[in-house]
Amino acid sequence: MSSEQIIAFSNVWKKYSKLQVLNNSLRDELVSVITGRKCREELTEGEFWSLSDICFSIKKGQCIGLAGHNGSGKSTILKLISNVTYPTKGEINVQGRVAPLIELGAGMHPDLTGIENIYMNGTILGLSIRELRKRIAEIVEFSGLQDFVNAPVKKYSSGMYLRLAFSIAVHSPADIFLFDEVLTVGDEEFQSRCLDRINFIRLNKGTIFVVSHDSVALKQICDHIITLEHGKVLSGVDS
Amino acid sequence: MIRRLYDYKDLLLVFIWREFLIRYKQTTIGVLWAILQPISLMLLFTFIFGVVLHTTQKNYPYVLFFYAGVLPWNFFAGSTNFAVTSLSGNFNLVTKIYFPREIIPLSGVAINFVDYLIGLAVYLLLLVLYQIQLTWNMLWLIPLLAMLVVYTTSISLLLSALNVYYRDVKLATTFLIQFLFFATPVIYSIDTVDNHWKLFLFLNPLTFIVENMRRVTIEGRDVVLWQIGLETFGIVILYLIIYRIFIRIERAFADVI
Numbered sequence: 170m171s172s173e174q175i176i177a178f179s180n181v182w183k184k185y186s187k188l189q190v191l192n193n194s195l196r197d198e199l200v201s202v203i204t205g206r207k208c209r210e211e212l213t214e215g216e217f218w219s220l221s222d223i224c225f226s227i228k229k230g231q232c233i234g235l236a237g238h239n240g241s242g243k244s245t246i247l248k249l250i251s252n253v254t255y256p257t258k259g260e261i262n263v264q265g266r267v268a269p270l271i272e273l274g275a276g277m278h279p280d281l282t283g284i285e286n287i288y289m290n291g292t293i294l295g296l297s298i299r300e301l302r303k304r305i306a307e308i309v310e311f312s313g314l315q316d317f318v319n320a321p322v323k324k325y326s327s328g329m330y331l332r333l334a335f336s337i338a339v340h341s342p343a344d345i346f347l348f349d350e351v352l353t354v355g356d357e358e359f360q361s362r363c364l365d366r367i368n369f370i371r372l373n374k375g376t377i378f379v380v381s382h383d384s385v386a387l388k389q390i391c392d393h394i395i396t397l398e399h400g401k402v403l404s405g406v407d408s
Numbered sequence: 409m410i411r412r413l414y415d416y417k418d419l420l421l422v423f424i425w426r427e428f429l430i431r432y433k434q435t436t437i438g439v440l441w442a443i444l445q446p447i448s449l450m451l452l453f454t455f456i457f458g459v460v461l462h463t464t465q466k467n468y469p470y471v472l473f474f475y476a477g478v479l480p481w482n483f484f485a486g487s488t489n490f491a492v493t494s495l496s497g498n499f500n501l502v503t504k505i506y507f508p509r510e511i512i513p514l515s516g517v518a519i520n521f522v523d524y525l526i527g528l529a530v531y532l533l534l535l536v537l538y539q540i541q542l543t544w545n546m547l548w549l550i551p552l553l554a555m556l557v558v559y560t561t562s563i564s565l566l567l568s569a570l571n572v573y574y575r576d577v578k579l580a581t582t583f584l585i586q587f588l589f590f591a592t593p594v595i596y597s598i599d600t601v602d603n604h605w606k607l608f609l610f611l612n613p614l615t616f617i618v619e620n621m622r623r624v625t626i627e628g629r630d631v632v633l634w635q636i637g638l639e640t641f642g643i644v645i646l647y648l649i650i651y652r653i654f655i656r657i658e659r660a661f662a663d664v665i
Contacts, residue, residue: 293419298422
């Protein structure tokens, strides 16, 4: 892997189950604690491949769009990058800190104020308390919520919620940013501010992943679009 | 565990701080509750056991006897109760972003520990008020506290992880905690129990901890070395096994939650 490469997927497979109760999985895990054996790689009843044989590599400073229908595996790829879940087969190499933009409301507590939620969400994204103290004014200014930061978040409108979440995420010193279906929310003024910030991140050699159905918006901001269908790469990966 | 958590120490601190904030949000007297709760508990016991019932166990006031037992018990029950739903309740975090998952149940143990320390201060005050002869044996409280924290942490981790897989755990825990309440000598003394049940009760590490906490404070006696050695050994082994399993199955939490 060259030094410029920041994310590399090689022959990645990911299996999911449709069943509600996963009787086998805990037993499998416990058995593997003792024997050190890996998970079963074949499909059993109710299971399907969410991703099959995905290969790509991303260089520093690229902005990648992930397109595809619902359930084509876009979010699964983001989960694999952020280390939330693990591939069934294949290898993933991610270098650097990852900042996923947590979806609306997650990681925020409705009873806490805007400022308190900035600390909460910021540390979840891997910032230290000291880093947050330094950046807090900048984050508040970017969100444009100066008048509301001391109000509990439950009094916010959904647009304000998202502005706050987005502001926290883009101010983290991460190397890789993951945005899942968020660009279409917020008013025009805020959207253009988001695009400015995305360009700023790219100038600073940050890598960005954007997931969206909106192919027009994707073409606008991304320099590379990967299209997925049924867990396979349809187009967009050059060899 | 410390190595794994070091990078995330700020996150743990913020989680603890968050639980405190949430607990006292939209209350009028706020943090005063932290002191008011143990004091009102003390007054209640004093009234019931000291004024209404006049009961005594082993020649010392029942207030002290009960309070000494109920403090560690509340810490254990509070922490585990918090832990059970801690991971499954935060599924929107668990499925979106990586951090060592034990941070969430651990923050519950931490806030309950702060409550415990406040309660302990009230307890020490009670000891002085009742003119109990304090001895150096009281320092045994420190290793006993450590054992209690490690044991509570283990059980919290275990229950929180199991509840990710099976929500039955949450329902069963309500009963389990009630069962353990009676299997721990909180409202009775182990000396009043038949011999063949005693051994059974000592399988529960809380029994040893609670009994000895009374012994070293109210009675001013020391602990039996081989007993504390054996109990510590058991608790540490249990912790190591549970933590190892936790780390192993943590990888799958986001997929099954």
